[in-house]
Amino acid sequence: MNPRYVSRESVSKPKPEALFAAEVYRDEEEPEPRDAASEEIARLRTELRGEARALRVALSRPAKVPAELLAELATLRAEVSELLAAPKRGDAAAAAIRARGIEGAAASTLARLAKESDKANGRDKASAPKRSPSTNARLRAACASLVRVAPSPQALANEGRTLIALVGPAGVGKTTTAAKLAAHARMARRSVALVSCDGFRVGAMDQLGKYAELMDARFHTATSGDELAEILRSEDADVVIVDTSGRAVEPDATEARLGAAELRSGGRLGRRVEVLLCVPASLRAADAARVHRDFVATRPTALAITKLDETDAPAGIAHAAFATRLPVSTLTAGQRVPEDIAEASAEAIADYLFPAAIEAKTDR
Ligand SMILES: Nc1nc2c(ncn2[C@@H]2O[C@H](COP(=O)(O)OP(=O)(O)OP(=O)(O)O)[C@@H](O)[C@H]2O)c(=O)[nH]1
Ligand SMILES: [Mg+2]
Numbered sequence: 001m002n003p004r005y006v007s008r009e010s011v012s013k014p015k016p017e018a019l020f021a022a023e024v025y026r027d028e029e030e031p032e033p034r035d036a037a038s039e040e041i042a043r044l045r046t047e048l049r050g051e052a053r054a055l056r057v058a059l060s061r062p063a064k065v066p067a068e069l070l071a072e073l074a075t076l077r078a079e080v081s082e083l084l085a086a087p088k089r090g091d092a093a094a095a096a097i098r099a100r101g102i103e104g105a106a107a108s109t110l111a112r113l114a115k116e117s118d119k120a121n122g123r124d125k126a127s128a129p130k131r132s133p134s135t136n137a138r139l140r141a142a143c144a145s146l147v148r149v150a151p152s153p154q155a156l157a158n159e160g161r162t163l164i165a166l167v168g169p170a171g172v173g174k175t176t177t178a179a180k181l182a183a184h185a186r187m188a189r190r191s192v193a194l195v196s197c198d199g200f201r202v203g204a205m206d207q208l209g210k211y212a213e214l215m216d217a218r219f220h221t222a223t224s225g226d227e228l229a230e231i232l233r234s235e236d237a238d239v240v241i242v243d244t245s246g247r248a249v250e251p252d253a254t255e256a257r258l259g260a261a262e263l264r265s266g267g268r269l270g271r272r273v274e275v276l277l278c279v280p281a282s283l284r285a286a287d288a289a290r291v292h293r294d295f296v297a298t299r300p301t302a303l304a305i306t307k308l309d310e311t312d313a314p315a316g317i318a319h320a321a322f323a324t325r326l327p328v329s330t331l332t333a334g335q336r337v338p339e340d341i342a343e344a345s346a347e348a349i350a351d352y353l354f355p356a357a358i359e360a361k362t363d364r
Helices: 035-060 067-084 092-099 104-127 135-146 174-187 204-215 225-234 254-259 261-267 285-298 316-324 346-353 356-362
Strands: 162-167 192-196 218-221 239-243 272-280 302-306 328-332 341-343
Touching (some): 035 067, 067 316, 092 104, 104 135, 104 285, 162 174, 162 254, 162 285, 174 192, 174 272, 192 204, 192 225, 204 218, 225 254, 225 261, 254 272, 272 285, 272 316, 272 328, 302 316, 316 328, 316 346
Parallel strands (some): 192 239, 302 328
Antiparallel strands (some): 328 341
16 A cells, blocks of 8 residues: 555545535636537536426425436536636646546536636736746646545544445446455454345355455345345444445435435434445546436445556546545555555545646646
8 A cells, every 4th residue: 555645634524515625616607608618518508408397397296306316417517617617728737637538527627727726826926926836736736626535434444333335336346445445444453244235246245255254254145225224223343344236226226225314314323424436547527427326326425436557547536526526535556455445635636637747748
């Protein structure tokens, strides 16, 4: 594990009510759509109108507005406003962002944040002249506004009773991350119970059961929401880790119970609940919103970015943070259990998205 990435000091506390840093939400008058973005804006607007109609219909019924719909609506709104503020081509920061594989509204947001820091710097210069930061430095600072960081469940598990659940698409590394977290908790002398909800894929329960055996952890399987709730209520291990299947979560799925008020409200479970939405570092912008929608029923609390070792341009960090508004708490970069896992930090995320090595290329 890289010791640079495990410092608790560099990890800021999450602010549940603030989805992004304040500057991301700055109100501004909508300029006229520019040619390059107008087609995409028109498409998103049509989609947004459709979502708004569906929302009105849902609101007119006594039933609650589905969380998936609200999540999608919020993403679409943010995408439209960011595309309206799309930067000009030829802008050095925009070119660097494209070169790192960051697309869509996440790219526009980063470019805008970098530009804003430019203006602020210009004002600074008038009063106290100093060398302006490089494009790379401005982009690294912009990353810190776009991608929030939350304390890792790895650290939280050492402090009190914790439930950590891993949700996300198939094959992204949920079970491996569960095993890494379990191993770290055992190394910190915490008692651990592993729970598998994955009765879908052949051998999935055995995979987690084998890890439980190796780590001297209790092991449970849950095939329904009721079974899962019962296990979570009765299990007294310090750390309970729930592994799930990689399918989109339907309301009657076992893992849908993770988002239920009976487990989440007012600490009724008697433990801190962390639901990690696992996404690959290579996640494309177009897929990030869908991943959020597919797993929002489990009410994720943070992102775990996996397979950072498999790409040189881990734009998925920016795409997932933008689409889900969740902070990043966990980074995994390899298959080794327990070594290849680290707590997220603003510095590590900036290093991945805009490494110092590209400074010379992006500098003005
Ligand atoms: N390179 C790399 N491989 C990883 C990482 N995390 C997991 N893997 C590998 O990815 C593959 C799938 O990992 P799993 O943990 O089984 O993924 P999963 O999300 O549980 O998969 P399903 O249960 O099928 O949805 C395995 O070969 C893991 O060793 C990582 O950070 N980097
Ligand atoms: Mg699995």
